[in-house]
Amino acid sequence: MSTEVRVPTLGESVTEATVATWFKKPGDRVETDEMLCELETDKVTVEVPSPASGELSEIVAEEGATVGVDALLATIAEAGAEGGAGAADGGGGAAAAKPTEAPEPAAAPDEAAASGGGETVEVMVPALGESVTEATVSTWFKATGDAVAADEMLCELETDKVSVEVPAPAAGTLGEILAEEGTTVEAGGRLATITTGAGAAAPAPEAEAHEAPAAKAEGRDVEDAPSAKKMMEEKGLSSDQVQGTGRDGRIMKEDVQKAAAGGGAAPAAEARQPAAAPEPP
Incomplete structure (x- = not known):
């Protein structure tokens, strides 16, 4: 089965964009929500995430092409499609059949059983203010697998006018981040999912796995x-x-x-320290 990658809504009164950059090429492996390409308009820059995991099979709109809203950008051959019924080559049914993703590999039956009683709550983009229709995800304060409390701040969104903090709508475990940092999202769009109830305990062991990457950030x-x-x-x-x-x-x-613009340069005192003067002979 193939999944179509289409141009998202570009903002109020914006009907077309230019394909600025492709971060992947045909044949590359892609993951769900991984950035595929970047579109540019007169007003905003929009990053287009992958709607499914699989292999980028075809790029329909090359760099420099002008595309309209909902135009076809590329197609993705979904992972595991060859293992399904003989309909793997059906092709055109991608738009009608929404890809369903397994949140965890099949190799973890204990976790699957534990999550059976949990309920999934979606974290949505709140109202952004008058005449503001989209924002950029600037910072996530939590990682997948982290425990969250109701009303605890999950992430921060930025618009041209304001910064908006998004609280957790329920207590549980952050199951999946759907909009990574740097992604442009619309009011009412999905940001993440939270597993509540009995299933909330299942992803908890993963929290330890996130500590190691976090430690690397220091370098x-x-x-x-x-x-x-x-x-x-x-x-x-x-x-x-x-x-x-x-x-x-x-x-x-x-x-x-x-x-x-000269206002956000990183402190470079250490990097630019003059070398020690050579000692006289």
């Missing part, structure tokens, strides 16, 4: 937002010249804009 082993990387190349800046404000110091597009 600046953090993936910057794709749009930020592109802008750093355009502006001739390196990552050590930009002060990242995302989670674990991740550099966002807005950080690069500030650095380029």
Whole structure:
């Protein structure tokens, strides 16, 4: 089965965009919500995430192409499609059949059993203010598998006018992050899911697995937002010249804009320390 990647809503009164960058090429393996490409309009830059896991089979709109809202960008051959019934080559039914994703591998029957009694609650983008229809996910304060309390802050969204903190609608375990940092989301869009009740205890062991990657952040082993990387190349800046404000110091597009304007350069005192003067003979 193949899944279509289409142009998302681009914002009020915006009907088309230009494909600026593809981060993947045909044949590459992609994961759900992994960034595939970046679109540019006169008003905003929109990153397009993968709607399913699988292999990028075809790019329909190449870099530089102008596309309208809901236009076809690419197709993804879903993982495990060859193992299904003979309908794997059906092709055109992708839009009608929504891909269902297993949140955890089949190799964890105990976890699956434990989550049987849990209920999934969706975390949605709140109202963003008058005439504001979209925002950028700037920071996640929690990681997948973390325990959360009702009304605890999960993430922060940024718009041209305000910053909006999104609280947890229920207590439980953060099951899946659907909109990663740097993603553009619309009011009412889905951000994440929370597992409540009996199922909330199932992902708890994964919290330990997230501690190791977090520790690496101290050494600046953090993936910057794709749009930020592109802008750093355009502006001739390196990552050590930009002060990242995302989670674990991740550099966002807005950080690069500030650095380029001279207001957000990273402290570089240590990097620019003059070498010690040679001792006289």
